[in-house]
Amino acid sequence: MANMSGQPIFILAEGTQRTRGRDAQGNNIMAAKAVADAVRTTLGPKGMDKMLVDSMGDVVITNDGATILKEMDIEHPAAKMIVEVAKTQDDEVGDGTTTASILAGELLKKAEDLMDMGIHQTIISSGYREAAKKSADILKTITIDVSEDDTQTLEKIASTAITGKGAESHKEKLAKLTVEAVRAVAEKTDSGIKVDVDDIKIEKRAGGSIRDSELINGIVIDKEKVHPSMPDHVKDAKILLLSQAIELKKTEVDAEIKITSPDQMQMFLDQEEKMIKDMVGKIISSGANVVFCQKGIDDLAQYYLQKEGIYALRRVKTSDLEKLSKATGAKILQDINEISESDLGSAGRVEEKNISGTKMTFVIDCPSPKAVSIVLHGGTEHVVESLDRALHDALRVVGVALEDGQIVAGGGSPEIELSLRLSEYASSLKGREQLAVSKFAEALEVVPKTLAENAGLDPIDTMVEMKSQHEKGNKKAGLDVYTGKVVDMWENNVVEPLRTKTQAINAATEAAVMILRIDDVIASSGRGGGGGGMPEMPEDM
Known part of the structure; x- marks a missing residue:
């Protein structure tokens, strides 16, 4: 509020609170x-x-x-x-x-x-x-200086971060998993070591003991195969990553097809089947025996894929596709017509496992994975969540220690x-x-x-x-x-x-x-700066 010639001039909205x-x-x-x-x-x-x-x-x-x-x-x-x-x-x-x-x-x-x-x-x-x-x-x-090869000191750093977070009884096990995971994804660059902990995927499962937690030199996907007749496991996997759906595209505009006879209907269905068969044929000819698709897979395509003994997953998250790409060396393709053998990734084994009542897909024994997974077990949901937070802290501090090379x-x-x-x-x-x-x-x-x-x-x-x-x-x-x-x-x-x-x-x-x-402090009406158990600002105007 200003005052000129005895006349008050209000410059703030009514109800505004001000503390000075x-x-x-x-x-x-x-x-x-x-x-x-x-x-x-x-x-x-x-x-x-x-x-x-x-x-x-x-x-x-x-x-x-x-x-x-x-x-x-x-x-x-x-x-x-x-x-x-x-x-x-x-x-x-x-x-x-x-x-x-x-x-x-x-x-x-x-x-x-x-x-x-x-x-x-x-x-x-x-x-x-x-x-x-x-x-x-x-x-x-x-x-104190620390190097990538000094696993003993790195485990001490991880143990210190885990201590006090409800996982003390198994901190040695978790510290070991942490150091192995961070060293697996650490990349040497011209400016030193870089660690991106986003390349470490943590899958949480309530059930079992913390002792059952394990590091997977590959990626774990929280999904089961699309067709029950597909193989449960594939050795020497040749992996194809697709961001395109394996199904027919819908037209962008409303379209109407007039069919006047049963023969025309059959021809239409045959043509649809041929198009899907051609799509699957391109996958088969590339040599891929495992397919991870970001979008949908048509029922007919599932049938043809399982006939060829190909293991397939659909609706895979983009972040999981990116991790799979880093782990297996496969390229994420946007067009089925562009598939070539050089775009495929590899893994020693891809298999479906039942973990605590949930079917999951394990991509294991990747040659030189740049992304890995940790399957975290705990007695209850709250225990697993607590372990996850402790592990997050441990992964970050070990990564930071490797990047900087200095500890206290x-x-x-x-x-x-x-x-x-x-x-x-x-x-x-x-x-x-x-x-x-x-x-x-x-x-x-x-x-x-x-x-x-x-x-x-x-x-x-x-x-x-x-x-x-x-x-x-x-x-x-x-x-x-x-x-x-x-x-x-x-x-x-x-x-x-x-x-x-x-x-x-x-x-x-x-x-x-x-x-x-x-x-x-000038707070507009209704935003007194108080709340959440904090002191409120008194009016000063």
């Missing part, structure tokens, strides 16, 4: 901290789980930060920014989502203390950015080392940025402190012991939450990719800085 200055900042920081606190108890191997029930009544039980924040119906705009931090962390690394979220919340909490001291947000932002940049340099001094010890040891070194760095700075860097160092302590709290340990005693070990030069000293002792985390097999830490610090810093710089 410290009120806006206070509301935003409170909302962001509330989100961070919501996932704080899930951090670490001793972290608790959350049960989330959506509007449809579907239940999700997890301690994965990204999943929790995604399932929560959060409306506050500042709170959504913390959700974005977790989402970005999940996309970039796959693990460390809770760490990134609680770090963002703690940075804002420390910023609030500085603002109460009269320090401007711009100075705090500048100090935080400087501290994040320095953190990256400090982290490089405590990294876990258990809160990098955060303590960063906190100590940043405190030293802060004392070398001039001006008020020194205070912001010092608070940034304090904020990093939230990770080991939370690990201790979630394990039922005294956080103050733990922090004192960890700092003491690091001051003595033991840079890998972290908290063993099972024994409550401060030990060498490298020897304790707790390791994480370097990118987990750098991404968490950068994402948390950027989100905190963005929230700090907001001093005016």
